[in-house]
Amino acid sequence: MKEPRIKLGVNVDHVATLRQARKDIDPDPIAAAQVARQAGADLIVCHLRRDRRHIQDADLLKLCRLKGETHVELADDDKMVAAVLKARPTSVCLVPERPGEVSTEGGLDLAKNNKSLERTIAKLKKSGLEVSLFIAPEAPSVRAARNLGADVVEFDTSDYAAARTKPAQKEQIERLELATYMAWEMGLTAHAGHGLDYHNVAPIARVPHMSALNIGYSIIARSVFVGLRSAVSEMRRLVD
Ligand code: PXP
DSSP: OOOOOOEEEEEOHHHHHHHHHHTSSOSOHHHHHHHHHHTTOSEEEEEOOTTOSSOOHHHHHHHHHSSSEEEEEEOSOHHHHHHHHHHOOSEEEEOOOOTTOSSOOSOOOTTTTHHHHHHHHHHHHHTTOEEEEEEOSOHHHHHHHHHHTOSEEEEEOHHHHHOOSHHHHHHHHHHHHHHHHHHHHTTOEEEEESSOOTTTHHHHHTSTTEEEEEEOHHHHHHHHHHOHHHHHHHHHHHHO
16 A cells, blocks of 8 residues: 655744844744745644743644644753643644753653653643654663553654664664564554754655654755745655
């Protein structure tokens, strides 16, 4: 049976990073989300960080009012959960967040944060949101995510993105294939992201049972040279 088309999630955080460099109104992540959608993004993704370094609460509210699916990354933190519940996106992804980190540094430690995560997942699901957990592509994490009640797992692709040789890349692809198959068998939807770009995305888009890829930095960086519409449609072509 033919697999459904893989979804492309475009993360617009770094449009807001540029705006926040001057704390001005341009470039507007909401306008960017609209262009990204017209160019082939299925999901608009953003990360509401505790330090509000890029996306602001007002951005989140506006992004969630746009037509189409909005996917929000957040830390397991009561204040963040309250802000996201107020905005009502389509889905969320719980991620670890370390103060001062440049970007998300790996998947959640599901053993360590069990009780709190379980409560947060239940709360988000009760509000009708689809809940994803950002995890390493490892069997124990997939199992733990299922036991915690997640609907979706997003596999961290940073080890794959950091692999510099063909054998190292192959090893990471096989790791992702195995974890994705395991998630599928357990009834979890599989997503992947972090560090994906125009050079490395194609093999991940071909992983069987992979449902969506979330990509931010490389698309926004390329848009500086070719414009956002072209940057998103080039990525769309590589993912399809
Ligand atoms: N998925 C998650 C959970 C993330 O935290 C990020 C970074 O915001 C991404 C995907 C996108 O990563 P990148 O910006 O490297 O494409």
